[in-house]
Amino acid sequence: MIYKPHPVNTGAYMNFKKATDGLFARVGHEDLASALGVSVAAIRQARLQPKANAHRAPPENWEDAVIRLAEKRVWHYRNLIEEVRSQKLPFAAHANGGINASRNR
Numbered sequence: 001m002i003y004k005p006h007p008v009n010t011g012a013y014m015n016f017k018k019a020t021d022g023l024f025a026r027v028g029h030e031d032l033a034s035a036l037g038v039s040v041a042a043i044r045q046a047r048l049q050p051k052a053n054a055h056r057a058p059p060e061n062w063e064d065a066v067i068r069l070a071e072k073r074v075w076h077y078r079n080l081i082e083e084v085r086s087q088k089l090p091f092a093a094h095a096n097g098g099i100n101a102s103r104n105r
Contacts, residue, residue: 022080027069035065
């Protein structure tokens with residue numbers, strides 16, 4: 001999955017939606033297949049239990065592809081963290097008693 005930055009909307013709902021869309025983003029079979037230049041079926045077959053009739057050996061260089069995709073995810077989440085932090089208002093954590101208010105009662 002390729003991280004594509006989107007323009008930031010200043011409304012609270014869109015900031016929440018954008019942040020949670022980024023949080024819920026995931027890597028799928030298609031992403032690994034594309035990185036390896038193989039079919040999605042080849043990925044699915046390689047993930048089967050070795051005893052399964054349809055099981056196939058993993059594609060060559062799968063380790064490098066997994067590392068590259070994982071590094072992209074780390075980059076994606078680091079950018080998400082920094083973007084949310086930069087937009088967070090200093091008083092937001094204290095609104096309505098703060099995040100941990102219910103724990104302190």
